[in-house]
Amino acid sequence: MGLAAAPASVRDIVHLIMSSAPILRVPVFPLAGALLFPRTRLPLHIFEPRYRDMVRDAMQGDRLIAMIQPRDSKDPPGLFEIGCLGHIADCEPLEDGRFNIELEGLGRFRVTREAEVETSYRQVEVDRTGFADAEDDEPLALVQRAELEQEARRYADALGYGVNWEAVSRLDDEALVNGIAQIAPLDVGSKQALLEADGLAPRADLLVQFMQFQRMAPGGADGPETMQ
Numbered sequence: 001m002g003l004a005a006a007p008a009s010v011r012d013i014v015h016l017i018m019s020s021a022p023i024l025r026v027p028v029f030p031l032a033g034a035l036l037f038p039r040t041r042l043p044l045h046i047f048e049p050r051y052r053d054m055v056r057d058a059m060q061g062d063r064l065i066a067m068i069q070p071r072d073s074k075d076p077p078g079l080f081e082i083g084c085l086g087h088i089a090d091c092e093p094l095e096d097g098r099f100n101i102e103l104e105g106l107g108r109f110r111v112t113r114e115a116e117v118e119t120s121y122r123q124v125e126v127d128r129t130g131f132a133d134a135e136d137d138e139p140l141a142l143v144q145r146a147e148l149e150q151e152a153r154r155y156a157d158a159l160g161y162g163v164n165w166e167a168v169s170r171l172d173d174e175a176l177v178n179g180i181a182q183i184a185p186l187d188v189g190s191k192q193a194l195l196e197a198d199g200l201a202p203r204a205d206l207l208v209q210f211m212q213f214q215r216m217a218p219g220g221a222d223g224p225e226t227m228q
Helices: 008-020 049-059 143-159 165-169 172-183 188-196 200-214
Strands: 023-030 040-046 065-069 082-093 099-114 123-129
Touching: 023 049, 023 082, 023 099, 040 172, 049 065, 049 082, 049 099, 065 099, 065 123, 082 188, 099 200, 143 165, 143 172, 143 200, 172 188, 188 200
Parallel strands: 023 065
Antiparallel strands: 023 123, 040 099, 065 082, 082 099, 099 123
8 A cells, every 4th residue: 555645625624733733632653762853854653553543533634643742651651841843745555454654743731730531642732832842943054054964973983874964965954953862862852852842952962062071971873871
């Protein structure tokens, strides 16, 4: 089966929801280390039965899923307060009931409360106000961009990653910063700080600090901790 892209009518509904309803009730997918930012894409393989239910229900509705990191390892885990709302841009149902989906980030939110539900998956009410997630964020200063690229090279070398740096150099600032924040193997606390950073330049500064710290820490970039 091929990927099922969202039809234009669904995108129009999502745009209407995002522009008119600051408080939403949405299904939540707690996943440590998985960051979604506005205008980024996040591929996910859905295999747990409760999250299969979540995807099926979302596909029959507005295709919205709230991505958030768990705060602890309890069952169910506590949730961080801030996450990012995602729209299922593509969905590939597999024969055994699993799904491959791709989320497109719409905007960050703050959890106001967890809803009491009968669904197998959790749902939360979220407030989208108070976040500067506009597309016209100020670009990075040339010096900051150069520092980020230089530290990313050092970090990738320390991890043994093969990177097409020519392609990286062509990315715009937002794609570069948020892309590194998504794929860098940082701890949950560091990932959360990156998500909560108020603007692209502060996020880039944090990212450089975290990569430097992890690269220079005992065990190098393969070490288990960055900064909490």
